[in-house]
Amino acid sequence: MKVPALDRTSPVPLYFQVAGRLEQLIESGQLPVGGRLENEVELADRLGVSRPTMRRAIQYLVERGMLVRKRGIGTQIVHPKVRRPVELSSLYDDLAKSGKQPTTRIRHLDVRPAPDHVAEALGVPEGTEVTWFERIRFATGEPLALMHNAVPVDVLPLRRDDLEARGLYELLRAAGYVPRMADQVVGARAATAAEARLLGDTRGAPVLTMTRTAWDAGGRAVEYGSHIYRASRYSFALTLSS
């Protein structure tokens, strides 16, 4: 595999170019998994960058779980592929990515003062106006989830058409409110009769529940959601790291 040389005129930071180069060498097998990297001084020399820059590149891959460093020992390759941390995406994005043709039906949408528990979750004063809406999400025609959301109106005005055509997170991102942090609680319970009817399931069928509050980089609460998913058709996959 061809590895591009470093380009010092590029706006891409040097350390990032170096990291990408290492990543390619590892993924292509030229640097074997389980093997050791040269020491950072020699690597820096070989690539013609300073040691701090080399360290930054290595550190970047360490944070992504590809390398492990030990003082006095060296740097070892532990994974050929990067493990991604938990994704902060919406169901819509997930389905679209896996080719499941998501569609959405808006059952309700209005602007109202935030109920107490929602205001508390969002960390806004009671009575703050939010857009409140209820959606059913389908995947390849099958009902999958029943979703309730609140988005403060001063974050983003939302319209039915937008929500039917695109995912909430996509709309938030487009408006500059990039979700960066979220508290989630995942549980399970039996579906009520009404929920079962909407989801095309039987009463008492197990459903996954998820409530989430999401904030952007500036710490501004952008979304509160309380959703249920058909347990027979959905589960959450997470990669955790500490």
Place this chain on the structure above:
Amino acid sequence: MKVPALDRTSPVPLYFQVAGRLEQLIESGQLPVGGRLENEVELADRLGVSRPTMRRAIQYLVERGMLVRKRGIGTQIVHPKVRRPVELSSLYDDLAKSGKQPTTRIRHLDVRPAPDHVAEALGVPEGTEVTWFERIRFATGEPLALMHNAVPVDVLPLRRDDLEARGLYELLRAAGYVPRMADQVVGARAATAAEARLLGDTRGAPVLTMTRTAWDAGGRAVEYGSHIYRASRYSFALTLSS
């Protein structure tokens, strides 16, 4: 609040001392949330450290969600408290921390070749020997979870007594296999009659399911688990960040 001065003879890195100092100033309210920090050059001067060291301290707090930086703008305080990323802990630890008096009953324990799906999850050759065990976890006397685990024998030999007195993760940590990364899948289903009996629940009651594979820092698979939790008594709380 008194803030300790920097100690250049301490083995604690300077940048970490600086970060702790900033953290205290913010938590004590001397630096107001929403306010801006001085620029990094002046801060470095004021504390008598170099700019790179100051940057590293600030970066540390940025990664923990306490500060937000924007080029050309400055550094803003967005959270008084640090948000922790997802915890990688066992149910036992969680219960113990919240004062729920966890107890464990070992229903079964043996050493056997890993079943195919377990070997695949652990990424070890088929037939690798694992300790396989089934536990019921109680909280304040009530059954809470039914847990199945596999731990490769060459990672750690496990005995009933140990597992009854302590959590699996505590045992792994004590043996030097610190779980650092995990893939989890969380779902839900209805309990079988046998499961319901063991959990003191009724047949068909909703249960949370969780399967997990955990690795240590060196990329070595240390644990595979397949658990069910009574939905009426347990849910997962997560803080995600990207």
Place this chain on the structure above:
DNA sequence: CAGTGGTCTAGACCACAGG
């Protein structure tokens, strides 16, 4: 324009692991 954070360098010393 002035002020901010982002990148990069060359070199120094230290702490830890292993033979």
Place this chain on the structure above:
DNA sequence: CTGTGGTCTAGACCACTGG
């Protein structure tokens, strides 16, 4: 002891923001 990564410095230049 040698070799490794970990920390720290002083200074340079660049890129972006806002007035």
